[in-house]
Amino acid sequence: MTTTGRAGAGPREAPPTPSSSDRDEHVWRNRFSKWDVKYMPYVLISPFFILFGVFGLFPLIYNGVVSLRTWRLDNPAADGWAGLENYRKLFGDSDFWNALYNTFGIFVVATIPQLLIALILAGLLNRKLRATTTFRMGVLVPYITPIAASTLIFASVFANRYGVADQLLKAIGLGPVDWRAERWSSWTAISIMVDWRWIGYMTLIYLAAMQSVSREIYEAAAIDGAGPQRQFWSLTVPLIRPTIVFTAVIATIGMMQLFTEPLLFDSNTAAASGGSAHQFQTVALLIYQTGWKNLNLGYAAAMSWVMFVIIVALAAVNAFLTNRLGRGK
Amino acid sequence: MAIATTLVATASLVGLTACSGGSSSSPSGSNAPITLTLNNWGEFGFAPLVKQYEKDHPNITIKINNGDYNTQHQNLQKFLVAGSGAPDIAMSDEGYIVQFRGQADKFVDLNTLGAKDYNTKFLDWDWKSGTATSGQQFAIGDDVGGLAMCYRRDLFAKAGLPSDRAKVSALWPTWNDFIATGEKYVAGSGGKKFVDSGVNIFNPAMRQQQVGYFDKNDTLTMDQGPKVAWGIATDIIAKNLSANIPTETPGWSAGMQNGDYAVLACPSWMLARIKSLAPATTGQWDIADMPGGGGNWGGSFFMIPKQGKHIQESWDVIKYLLSPDSQISIFKNAGLLPAQPALYANPDLLNFKNPFFNNAPVGVIFTTSAKNFTYQYQGLKMGVVRTAVENDLTQVMQGKLNAQNGWTAAVADAKKAAAN
Numbered sequence: 127m128t129t130t131g132r133a134g135a136g137p138r139e140a141p142p143t144p145s146s147s148d149r150d151e152h153v154w155r156n157r158f159s160k161w162d163v164k165y166m167p168y169v170l171i172s173p174f175f176i177l178f179g180v181f182g183l184f185p186l187i188y189n190g191v192v193s194l195r196t197w198r199l200d201n202p203a204a205d206g207w208a209g210l211e212n213y214r215k216l217f218g219d220s221d222f223w224n225a226l227y228n229t230f231g232i233f234v235v236a237t238i239p240q241l242l243i244a245l246i247l248a249g250l251l252n253r254k255l256r257a258t259t260t261f262r263m264g265v266l267v268p269y270i271t272p273i274a275a276s277t278l279i280f281a282s283v284f285a286n287r288y289g290v291a292d293q294l295l296k297a298i299g300l301g302p303v304d305w306r307a308e309r310w311s312s313w314t315a316i317s318i319m320v321d322w323r324w325i326g327y328m329t330l331i332y333l334a335a336m337q338s339v340s341r342e343i344y345e346a347a348a349i350d351g352a353g354p355q356r357q358f359w360s361l362t363v364p365l366i367r368p369t370i371v372f373t374a375v376i377a378t379i380g381m382m383q384l385f386t387e388p389l390l391f392d393s394n395t396a397a398a399s400g401g402s403a404h405q406f407q408t409v410a411l412l413i414y415q416t417g418w419k420n421l422n423l424g425y426a427a428a429m430s431w432v433m434f435v436i437i438v439a440l441a442a443v444n445a446f447l448t449n450r451l452g453r454g455k
Numbered sequence: 456m457a458i459a460t461t462l463v464a465t466a467s468l469v470g471l472t473a474c475s476g477g478s479s480s481s482p483s484g485s486n487a488p489i490t491l492t493l494n495n496w497g498e499f500g501f502a503p504l505v506k507q508y509e510k511d512h513p514n515i516t517i518k519i520n521n522g523d524y525n526t527q528h529q530n531l532q533k534f535l536v537a538g539s540g541a542p543d544i545a546m547s548d549e550g551y552i553v554q555f556r557g558q559a560d561k562f563v564d565l566n567t568l569g570a571k572d573y574n575t576k577f578l579d580w581d582w583k584s585g586t587a588t589s590g591q592q593f594a595i596g597d598d599v600g601g602l603a604m605c606y607r608r609d610l611f612a613k614a615g616l617p618s619d620r621a622k623v624s625a626l627w628p629t630w631n632d633f634i635a636t637g638e639k640y641v642a643g644s645g646g647k648k649f650v651d652s653g654v655n656i657f658n659p660a661m662r663q664q665q666v667g668y669f670d671k672n673d674t675l676t677m678d679q680g681p682k683v684a685w686g687i688a689t690d691i692i693a694k695n696l697s698a699n700i701p702t703e704t705p706g707w708s709a710g711m712q713n714g715d716y717a718v719l720a721c722p723s724w725m726l727a728r729i730k731s732l733a734p735a736t737t738g739q740w741d742i743a744d745m746p747g748g749g750g751n752w753g754g755s756f757f758m759i760p761k762q763g764k765h766i767q768e769s770w771d772v773i774k775y776l777l778s779p780d781s782q783i784s785i786f787k788n789a790g791l792l793p794a795q796p797a798l799y800a801n802p803d804l805l806n807f808k809n810p811f812f813n814n815a816p817v818g819v820i821f822t823t824s825a826k827n828f829t830y831q832y833q834g835l836k837m838g839v840v841r842t843a844v845e846n847d848l849t850q851v852m853q854g855k856l857n858a859q860n861g862w863t864a865a866v867a868d869a870k871k872a873a874a875n
Contacts, residue, residue: 199536200557200835285705307853393701396525397842402849418529420839420875421554423536 186434193427200421212428222429224404225412228388231309232408233381236317241373243321244328249358251329252336262333265326277319277390284315284391291315306393312406319387324380328373335369336362375444382437385410409433489765490516491772492542494531495755496524499597500788504781508772515768524548534760535561541760543769549754550838552584552594557835559587563759566592568770573777580830581794585756594756595773596794598785600722601821602659602750602828605729608813609739610717614643620815624744630660630687633746637696640717648698650691651716653852654845655702657688659720662831663747668841668869669834675873677866680831681844685865689858692851699852708732720745722752723792723821730811742815749827754794792821799826836873843868 196208216222251261268276283290284305292302305315339362347357363370388406389395398415400407407415409429417426493501505517520542522530528551534541535558545562547555555562565585570592574582577596585594604627608618616639617623627633637649650656661667664680691697698716700706710716711733721729721742729740757773759766775781782793783803798804799822807818834840847865850856856864 199532200554202558202560282705286700288706288709304853307855393704394845397845399842399846402846402853403855404846416875418532419842420872421557422875425875 189427189430192424193431195424197424197427198422208424212425213432215425216428216432221404221407221412222409225400225407225409228309228313228400228404228406229382229384229408229410232313232316232320232384232406233378235313236320237374237377237381239317240321240325241328241370241377244325244373245332245363245370247325247329248332248336249362251333252362262330265329267326268323269327271323273323273386274390276323277387280315280319280322280387281391306391306401306406309405312391312401316384316387316391316406319391320381320384324377328377331369331373332366335366339365371444371447375441378440378444379437382433382440383410384408385414389414486514488514488516489768490518491544491765491769492518492520493544493546493772494520494522494527494542495546496522496527496548498789499755499791500785501776503788504776504784508775515772517772528554531555531760534762539762541762543759543763543765544773545758545760546597547594547756547758549584549600549751549756552756553833553835553837555758556584556587556593556833559589559591559593561761562593563761563763563766563770564591564593565595565759565770568767570595576795576797578794578796578825578828580751580828581754583830584833594758595777597755597757597776598782598791599794599825600724600751600753601792601825602720602722602745602752603742603820603824604718604745605721605725605740605742605812606718607714607736607739608741610644610647610714611640614640614647614717616640616643618741620741620743620813623741627743627746630746634687634690634694634696637691637718638694641694641696644717647714648716649696650718651698651700651707651710652702653688653692653697653699654848655720656691656697657684657845657848659745659750659752660684660687660747662750662752662828663745664831665829667831667833668837668844669832669873671832673834673836675834675836675840675869677869681865681869682862685844685848685858685862688848689851689861693858697852701849712736720750720752722750723790723817724753726809726812726817727790737811738813740811741813742817742820744820745824749824749829751825751828786818792825796822796826834873839872839875840869843872 193212194209195206196211197205247265251258251265255261284292286292286304286306287302289305291305295302303311305311343361343365344357347361352360385408388400388408388411389398391406392399392401398411398419400411400415410433413426413429413433416429417423495501501519505519509515509517528547531541531545531547532554535555573595578599581596581599582592585592585596587593606623611623612618616636617626626636640649641647661680661684664683666676666679668675668677668681670676692699698710700710700715711719711729712735719725719729730737757776759769759773763769776785777795779795779798779801782795782798783801785791786793786804786807792804793799799818804818804822805816807816808814809817844865847856847861847868850864851858851861
């Protein structure tokens with residue numbers, strides 16, 4: 127903003143000018159300056175909200191409207207108002223409950239080892255090591271690889287009979303496993319994929335939290351005779367409990383939306399069925415299949431809204447737990 | 456003051472660009488420059504033809520947007536829903552054509568542009584694939600896949616079976632003969648597997664039946680064609696003739712190189728796949744006829760989305776690409792078979808031999824299979840029903856179901872998919 131006024135003329139100073147046009151100009155500038163101070167902060171943060179409104183809020187509401195209608199791409203004649211019919215159908219749909227079971231199952235199987243290993247790794251990285259920066263950056267490299275690329279390579283690793291995983295099993299005397307055939311094997315393979323990506327990320331979050339723990343506590347514990355193991359589990363872990371809860375929230379929200387790994391793990395990715403018996407079909411994958419393979423957009427929208435409500439409920443539960451734990455300190 | 460000036464200047468600039476940017480539809484017929492877009496995947500051999508067309512029509516530029524097979528079809532679907540963004544000339548593979556048939560109202564009826572003149576020039580089943588229930592011609596075929604049975608001569612010879620092309624074709628005129636040959640192969644080769652996957656036998660056998668998943672009234676009929684094909688496929692699996700490897704997986708390519716299976720149902724476009732995946736097996740493959748008669752797997756179609764701005768010009772380009780000279784050029788450059796049987800008498804096609812496949816006369820073999828293929832009505836929901844049934848067949852291959860309870864599951868899943 128350029129001003130041609132006298133140097134030192136502030137926004138609240140009354141301008142003493144003789145001519146009327148001059149006076150008008152000063153009054154206008156005065157008003158503009160007041161507006162600037164009061165409203166500029168809102169203007170500066172508005173881009174985010176405008177983008178959120180267009181790409182976040184509007185699709186959310188539009189999706190809700192679509193879920194209350196019948197909208198099939200393969201039968202345009204059937205389009206119209208459906209009310210809660212899609213939701214009624216959803217609660218009796220065994221495919222949806224199967225997908226929900228898979229989603230929660232993979233969440234549990236993947237997240238518990240993920241957070242445990244990340245915790246231990248962070249504890250190890252917290253010590254005095256050589257080349258600490260290399261280790262800390264190295265542990266994050268899986269997180270920055272493109273997700274489709276890493277999933278396709280893992281799909282090759284878990285190939286039946288010829289993949290690296292089966293070759294390793296053969297080397298230690300066990301038979302080959304058809305990883306995609308059963309629930310337990312496909313959940314294990316997908317969990318390995320997910321953990322490989324996320325352990326590094328979680329490790330660095332824990333590491334940051336651990337480094338804010340004051341050293342005096344460890345010195346006092348050492349004087350009392352606590353070894354490093356005892357110090358870790360009885361001191362460090364309880365002290366970073368809020369961080370652990372935070373990572374649990376992130377993991378929950380992320381795992382509920384698991385999509386790319388189950389999609390690309392299947393032998394026939396175009397069908398999006400999540401296995402021959404839907405053994406690893408997550409809810410996000412089912413929504414994709416319903417909307418773009420079965421071409422039933424209304425039903426897919428209803429599924430999306432139910433998932434949205436479930437994720438919000440889980441996040442609320444997590445937030446409640448965080449508050450309780452926080453108050454307890 | 457400066458801010459106000461900037462604001463006014465910006466507003467007027469936006470206004471000017473809005474005024475001048477409105478000429479998206481130019482007058483047809485005149486020499487106004489037009490750009491046409493065509494979306495496809497893989498190799499179609501269009502490049503030299505497009506160059507020639509642009510030379511003959513200096514005001515027309517054709518932009519070919521080549522992408523991934525699945526992505527191109529999914530994007531076309533999204534453009535149709537959005538109402539804009541579709542190419543002037545859209546292409547669809549046989550695998551997706553039924554999905555677009557259900558939305559035929561979004562494509563131009565080519566009969567209104569004069570496609571009726573082409574009616575008799577095309578294979579009848581290919582022409583019918585592009586006809587919607589209302590009778591409008593929403594698509595016109597570019598090429599077909601045909602279907603034959605590729606086999607490994609060396610493995611056949613080692614197992615005590617004849618390896619000459621004609622003799623092998625005579626081994627299996629029916630599917631039962633095919634299964635019997637498979638048992639002989641397994642016995643003679645010491646336990647090696649015959650076919651790569653039950654699914655790759657199920658699908659060709661399905662398409663040879665008179666009635667497919669749906670009858671002409673779009674009612675689900677599982678107990679005709681599907682039941683016969685299911686019986687053949689599960690028989691093969693039960694007799695341990697199948698290596699149970701899903702197509703296009705690392706195990707499938709490895710199996711091709713290592714000889715884990717001795718036969719492979721191949722359309723004409725599979726030949727290039729085999730050559731690129733297992734180059735060391737050159738000369739060891741040959742091609743025999745399909746058991747049970749003719750067949751077809753794959754093929755592509757031209758469509759003109761209604762939302763396009765240059766309908767007549769797009770149709771002119773399509774007519775050019777469908778002309779006999781263009782179709783022969785496509786065959787020579789990309790190996791794709793024309794959908795117009797009159798061209799099969801062309802000596803370039805007839806005499807074409809593939810050295811990788813022991814100089815098999817591929818032109819003759821695949822065009823014969825395409826001509827012997829009979830029309831089978833494809834219901835609008837056949838895509839999802841087929842996925843459901845294939846999943847249950849895969850469970851039989853994985854040992855989770857047997858032929859009987861697998862069939863019960865397949866019927867139930869098909870009903871559910873069709874009703875969804």
